[in-house]
Amino acid sequence: MDPFQYVYVIRNSKQLEFHEFANKMASKTFDYPALSKAKFPDLKENLHRIYQYLQGKPLDIISDHMMKNLQDIFEWKCSQATDWETEKMYKFCCSVMFEASFVTLYGRVPAADGHKVISEIRDKFIKFDASFPYLAANIPIELLGATKRVRKELIHHFLLQNMTKWLGGSKVVQARQDIFEKYELLRDYDKAAHHFAFLWASVGNTIPATFWAMYYLLRHPEALAAVRDEIDHLLQSTGQKRGSMYNIHLTREQLDNLVYLESALNESLRMCSSSMNIRISQEDFVLKLEGDQEVSLRRGDWIALYPQILHMDPEVYEDPKEYKFDRYIENGKKKTTFYKAGRKLKYFLMPFGSGISMCPGRFLAMNEMKMFLFLLLAHFDVELAENKAVRLDNSRMGLGILLPDVDIAFRYKLRSLGK
Numbered sequence: 001m002d003p004f005q006y007v008y009v010i011r012n013s014k015q016l017e018f019h020e021f022a023n024k025m026a027s028k029t030f031d032y033p034a035l036s037k038a039k040f041p042d043l044k045e046n047l048h049r050i051y052q053y054l055q056g057k058p059l060d061i062i063s064d065h066m067m068k069n070l071q072d073i074f075e076w077k078c079s080q081a082t083d084w085e086t087e088k089m090y091k092f093c094c095s096v097m098f099e100a101s102f103v104t105l106y107g108r109v110p111a112a113d114g115h116k117v118i119s120e121i122r123d124k125f126i127k128f129d130a131s132f133p134y135l136a137a138n139i140p141i142e143l144l145g146a147t148k149r150v151r152k153e154l155i156h157h158f159l160l161q162n163m164t165k166w167l168g169g170s171k172v173v174q175a176r177q178d179i180f181e182k183y184e185l186l187r188d189y190d191k192a193a194h195h196f197a198f199l200w201a202s203v204g205n206t207i208p209a210t211f212w213a214m215y216y217l218l219r220h221p222e223a224l225a226a227v228r229d230e231i232d233h234l235l236q237s238t239g240q241k242r243g244s245m246y247n248i249h250l251t252r253e254q255l256d257n258l259v260y261l262e263s264a265l266n267e268s269l270r271m272c273s274s275s276m277n278i279r280i281s282q283e284d285f286v287l288k289l290e291g292d293q294e295v296s297l298r299r300g301d302w303i304a305l306y307p308q309i310l311h312m313d314p315e316v317y318e319d320p321k322e323y324k325f326d327r328y329i330e331n332g333k334k335k336t337t338f339y340k341a342g343r344k345l346k347y348f349l350m351p352f353g354s355g356i357s358m359c360p361g362r363f364l365a366m367n368e369m370k371m372f373l374f375l376l377l378a379h380f381d382v383e384l385a386e387n388k389a390v391r392l393d394n395s396r397m398g399l400g401i402l403l404p405d406v407d408i409a410f411r412y413k414l415r416s417l418g419k
Ligand code: HEM
Pocket: 022, 054, 198, 201, 202, 203, 205, 206, 209, 273, 275, 276, 277, 278, 351, 352, 353, 356, 357, 358, 359, 360, 361, 362, 364, 365, 400, 401
């Protein structure tokens, strides 16, 4: 509970392990054989090595593809909106982010009904995702209605004979495929199940996080105005036109410099994230904490850090239940110093986990969500069409970004060029 102690847990990665627990949970949830060292030597390490494709230069390439795919989808879905169109917000975020992420990571489905194929996968994904908290809680899948069948159908989409038909997928997915081919004991179904698990990791949190970012912006007109101003300013200063042209390009530096957009996004992540960071003690030992404090741990004991407590701590964040879009800005720059009881915190925002269990897709996730909001606000007037409170649905507490308890209608319309 005390964020000043987090560092002692996080840096003790030898004695406080995470992967064994994650491996057990993921293999059961996504239906692939556990990554046992004896059966699949170095598979875990090999899969971890290719997370490099989600950082540095490869991150720029994959982000550019995501930007292009997002624009194609906005153009296909929304370019007729010369008058107000009304949609449900979660459904909208889900439809745009799922398809853009899918095409960016796995490739375009070339058939004439390519959009339809992806929306069928998405609809099954939504059904599976609704059971995710139960699977994570160890409820046998046989007790969860159609979940077992839906999971099997989802996994079948990722069989090699289907994946080889998809065009222009990412290096990270290609590299995963190459690695799986080296393990003869992995059946075709197992490899497909691994691909499905990666799909879940790449959209399962991004979709609800995008929803909250959009929802809070629309609920707070001053935030919306500030972020839109920043976006328009960037477009103007780089000589790019908004309107009917869907070919905006943003460099990594430009994305990084959108401080209002980033702050608004961080603020919504602070409010909707509920990732628990779990570690399991590998041996009997004494964990030294700050000062003279210590805890005796036995082999197999669990430690859980729960950053949502930190995110909602009024000593760190004044009025923590209030959305303040500029909380992460100081003197026009990114604010990275936060205090508790007069002491500077090393960790103050942890939606992506920590240390050995930190999300490898975090840079891509931030870029994707920024690009979605950028395009939405650059091209459209957007407003809520319903006045109802949307609350966090706590049923997946501890497991990542919380979903909304209800969906809400919003409307959008192409912005006139002069506005
Ligand atoms: C808002 C979006 C996202 C959030 C909040 C998020 C959060 C997290 C967290 C908290 C973990 C650690 C899980 C744990 O402690 O049990 C994790 C793991 C992971 N994430 Fe993300 N994630 C996001 C987006 C993404 C994206 C876009 C990708 C890939 C393209 C991705 C790929 C992964 C993978 C592969 C793991 C497992 C890492 C491992 O093997 O240890 N995530 N994520």
